[in-house]
Amino acid sequence: MELCWFLWRKQPTRSFPVEPQDHCRKEVLTRIWASGRKMEKFSVSVNIAALSGVTFTLTYEELLQRKLGQYEIVTRVRPKQPIQEFKIVTNIFEPQGISHVDVQSTFLSNELLPLVEKTVTDKKARVFFSPTLEQQRSCPDCEETLINGDFIVKYDVRREKGLGDIQVINGYFVHYFAPPDLRRVPMNVMFVIDLSGSMGGRKIIQTQEAMTKILQDLQEEDHFGIVKFSSDVLPLASTMQQATKEAVNKAMQETRGMYAWGGTNINDAVLKAVEMLHTARKNEKLPQRSADAIMLLTDGMPNSGESNPAMIQKNVQNAISGNMSLYCLGFGNDVEYSFLDVMSQENKGFARRIFEDSDAALQLQGFYEEVSNPLLLGVDLKYPVTTVDSLTTNHFDHLFNGAEIVVAGRLMDNSIDNFPVEVFGVGLEDYEVQGQASALDWAVMYPDEEYIFGDFTERLWAYLTIQQLLEKSKTGRAEEKDKHKAEALEMSLKYNFVTPLTSMVVTKPESEDPPLVADKLTEEQRQQAEKMGLTAQHMRVTSTSYHRPIQPVQLVDGDPHFLIELPDRGDALCFNINNKPGTIFTLVKDQESGILVNGQTIGDKAIPPDGQINTYFSRFGIVHKTLGVQLEVSTQDISVFQDGKWVTLLWSGTASLKGPNLDLLLSKDRSLTVTLKDSVKFVILLHKVWEKHPYHRDYLGFYTLDSHLLSPNVHGLLGQFYHNIEFEVSDLRPGESPEKPDATMFVKGHQLNVTRGWQRDFRNNIKNGENIPCWFIHNNATGLIDGEASDYIVSGLFKNF
Numbered sequence: 001m002e003l004c005w006f007l008w009r010k011q012p013t014r015s016f017p018v019e020p021q022d023h024c025r026k027e028v029l030t031r032i033w034a035s036g037r038k039m040e041k042f043s044v045s046v047n048i049a050a051l052s053g054v055t056f057t058l059t060y061e062e063l064l065q066r067k068l069g070q071y072e073i074v075t076r077v078r079p080k081q082p083i084q085e086f087k088i089v090t091n092i093f094e095p096q097g098i099s100h101v102d103v104q105s106t107f108l109s110n111e112l113l114p115l116v117e118k119t120v121t122d123k124k125a126r127v128f129f130s131p132t133l134e135q136q137r138s139c140p141d142c143e144e145t146l147i148n149g150d151f152i153v154k155y156d157v158r159r160e161k162g163l164g165d166i167q168v169i170n171g172y173f174v175h176y177f178a179p180p181d182l183r184r185v186p187m188n189v190m191f192v193i194d195l196s197g198s199m200g201g202r203k204i205i206q207t208q209e210a211m212t213k214i215l216q217d218l219q220e221e222d223h224f225g226i227v228k229f230s231s232d233v234l235p236l237a238s239t240m241q242q243a244t245k246e247a248v249n250k251a252m253q254e255t256r257g258m259y260a261w262g263g264t265n266i267n268d269a270v271l272k273a274v275e276m277l278h279t280a281r282k283n284e285k286l287p288q289r290s291a292d293a294i295m296l297l298t299d300g301m302p303n304s305g306e307s308n309p310a311m312i313q314k315n316v317q318n319a320i321s322g323n324m325s326l327y328c329l330g331f332g333n334d335v336e337y338s339f340l341d342v343m344s345q346e347n348k349g350f351a352r353r354i355f356e357d358s359d360a361a362l363q364l365q366g367f368y369e370e371v372s373n374p375l376l377l378g379v380d381l382k383y384p385v386t387t388v389d390s391l392t393t394n395h396f397d398h399l400f401n402g403a404e405i406v407v408a409g410r411l412m413d414n415s416i417d418n419f420p421v422e423v424f425g426v427g428l429e430d431y432e433v434q435g436q437a438s439a440l441d442w443a444v445m446y447p448d449e450e451y452i453f454g455d456f457t458e459r460l461w462a463y464l465t466i467q468q469l470l471e472k473s474k475t476g477r478a479e480e481k482d483k484h485k486a487e488a489l490e491m492s493l494k495y496n497f498v499t500p501l502t503s504m505v506v507t508k509p510e511s512e513d514p515p516l517v518a519d520k521l522t523e524e525q526r527q528q529a530e531k532m533g534l535t536a537q538h539m540r541v542t543s544t545s546y547h548r549p550i551q552p553v554q555l556v557d558g559d560p561h562f563l564i565e566l567p568d569r570g571d572a573l574c575f576n577i578n579n580k581p582g583t584i585f586t587l588v589k590d591q592e593s594g595i596l597v598n599g600q601t602i603g604d605k606a607i608p609p610d611g612q613i614n615t616y617f618s619r620f621g622i623v624h625k626t627l628g629v630q631l632e633v634s635t636q637d638i639s640v641f642q643d644g645k646w647v648t649l650l651w652s653g654t655a656s657l658k659g660p661n662l663d664l665l666l667s668k669d670r671s672l673t674v675t676l677k678d679s680v681k682f683v684i685l686l687h688k689v690w691e692k693h694p695y696h697r698d699y700l701g702f703y704t705l706d707s708h709l710l711s712p713n714v715h716g717l718l719g720q721f722y723h724n725i726e727f728e729v730s731d732l733r734p735g736e737s738p739e740k741p742d743a744t745m746f747v748k749g750h751q752l753n754v755t756r757g758w759q760r761d762f763r764n765n766i767k768n769g770e771n772i773p774c775w776f777i778h779n780n781a782t783g784l785i786d787g788e789a790s791d792y793i794v795s796g797l798f799k800n801f
Contacts (some may be wrong), residue, residue, distance in 0.1 A: 098125050103118060231265055253559050289639055557685065597718075602618035637649060638651070748786075756777060
């Protein structure tokens with residue numbers, strides 16, 4: 001596997017050569033990711049013959065956004081197994097010159113770190129990382145890989161005072177503007193913090209933690225105020241205060257005492273913040289040359305006071321009147337993000353989502369760090385109207401320290417190789433610079449990388465224009481919105497950009513399979529998808545099914561809960577089988593290969609207060625008749641019959657048992673890995689319950705890791721899903737619980753009502769597990785499984801053949 005970036009700040013290319021094992025036909029799956037939390041995934045799979053290879057080449061363009069003084073290239077690497085040939089190559093070309101290159105990774109151990117090769121010259125840099133197969137393994141005999149996380153390259157270019165970097169190629173230009181050594185403009189910021197009931201628990205603790213750090217980062221020339229709100233609006237002080245040490249310490253004390261209660265009165269809270277800023281400005285309490293801003297943090301819909309979002313937007317816009325910036329931070333998945341997005345855009349700001357995760361406090365701090373150091377206000381970049389047309393946005397309300405302004409345009413005359421440029425802005429001092437832009441012959445400068453350049457300036461101009469049209473389509477009158485959308489759609493189609501208005505369609509050569517469609521979600525659609533645990537395919541509510549034969553993953557763990565993971569669809573199915581304790585079910589049965597797996601349930605010690613008796617698997621019987629192997633696994637011990645002898649292993653120890661037909665790896669009080677030669681691989685987990693628990697008992701979980709060598713006729717409650725399953729999901733609608741919507745599933749000729757839910761996978765966390773989103777099939781999986789659940793009941797742990 002090779003990840004190659006050919007990057008000239010704007011345009012990376014990735015290639016994925018994959019070599020299959022020699023002994024079988026194999027399907028190769030590649031996944032396309034966009035880096036960061038806004039990850040978008042699209043899967044493509046093909047079948048390849050033995051002794052042959054296939055290369056997936058993904059070429060895409062990305063405008064790297066400069067933040068906090070550098071560009072960041074993130075490669076998300078999740079190979080799941082050691083790769084025979086693994087490379088990450090990043091090539092950087094910068095005509096301004098490269099000031100620094102740093103490499104980080106979430107998986108670089110002390111052993112892997114020396115493998116990162118970094119070469120930096122004046123205008124070029126190269127990062128190379130290629131661990132061997134053995135270096136990738138988590139331990140010498142392990143099949144797991146250390147390569148699991150993000151590989152991050154950060155760099156910046158040399159910057160001189162003046163116009164910045166202007167590049168002219170093939171009749172289009174792009175202007176990058178980020179002047180160095182400008183003094184910071186003081187900030188006057190009102191923090192508006194939602195303390196409604198839904199902010200209780202971890203959210204409010206993270207908000208307190210973030211506010212403590214943000215307040216400490218205020219400069220003494222800054223002024224600030226804090227407005228807490230729920231149903232009521234409670235400023236911490238009656239006026240804005242200078243950020244002296246005493247004022248900051250007092251504010252930190254008060255934020256530590258915040259608690260959640262009541263509703264969400266966004267309207268009155270923001271209007272109060274606007275009023276306090278206006279009053280401080282009117283009374284000349286603020287520096288004349290300073291930036292006024294409001295930062296709103298909320299996690300829900302307005303439901304107290306004025307609750308109509310459109311009216312709140314109108315009230316806020318009228319109150320601000322273009323005199324300050326409003327930044328809106330939407331915490332979690334329940335917030336009405338589109339409402340915040342529009343309201344911030346109407347008021348010289350922007351909105352961001354704060355993901356409800358363990359690092360939420362760092363997300364809040366990081367956002368404030370981005371916007372807390374303005375260098376220029378009201379920046380205008382001017383070009384001669386007789387020379388340049390079709391400009392992207394060339395007026396900017398702010399230039400923040402560490403950021404960059406990008407403007408692109410078209411030259412009226414392709415023969416023009418230079419033209420005058422002017423930049424104006426307001427900082428602690430008036431900023432004005434003039435200069436001349438001239439074209440360069442990139443093919444001469446970089447003859448080996450000629451293919452990178454070509455029409456990239458035109459495509460960058462088109463990209464910026466489309467993004468700005470999409471932003472404009474969110475505000476204004478209906479006819480203006482429609483006009484901007486139509487223009488964005490036309491340009492997206494002309495330049496082949498995937499946007500919320502267009503999709504990417506992939507067809508397989510010489511295949512009758514329906515095409516695969518990848519959509520780019522809006523932030524609101526992405527939020528809804530995350531809330532429900534859905535993929536882009538489900539959000540489209542498609543009525544087209546397609547068949548891609550990649551091996552799924554199956555498990556049974558819990559009460560007893562069955563989970564069928566379908567990696568090729570980025571989805572999962574789950575169901576329960578309810579029966580009395582002591583029932584034995586056939587889980588896997590393959591008569592051709594001689595494999596049998598049965599499992600016996602156990603019930604709670606006593607009836608719980610809710611009257612619902614839970615059942616779990618407590619014993620598994622595993623047989624391989626061809627190999628002469630038999631195992632009985634219980635919550636107490638493991639009995640193994642091989643070569644005419646019985647061997648007993650206890651869960652209380654760690655052991656490894658290797659034989660010609662069977663390998664066992666026992667991890668103390670945790671897991672048993674069973675590998676049957678040329679056949680199948682299972683993992684059985686031991687869940688230990690407090691011995692004196694009044695109801696529950698120890699139980700087992702069963703996970704299939706590899707089943708691709710079983711015959712096409714394998715069956716059983718799990719075995720029938722080892723091969724392909726086709727289904728469609730449509731008609732997404734509210735369910736009994738707001739977080740668990742219902743839908744209609746078409747599978748095996750049946751139409752079923754299914755519910756979006758979660759099932760826990762304990763492979764990586766035996767204590768808490770990982771929630772896996774899945775479609776839950778009701779009524780003992782009737783319609784999904786072949787026949788009825790009772791068809792899989794047998795009389796003995798080794799009975800069925």
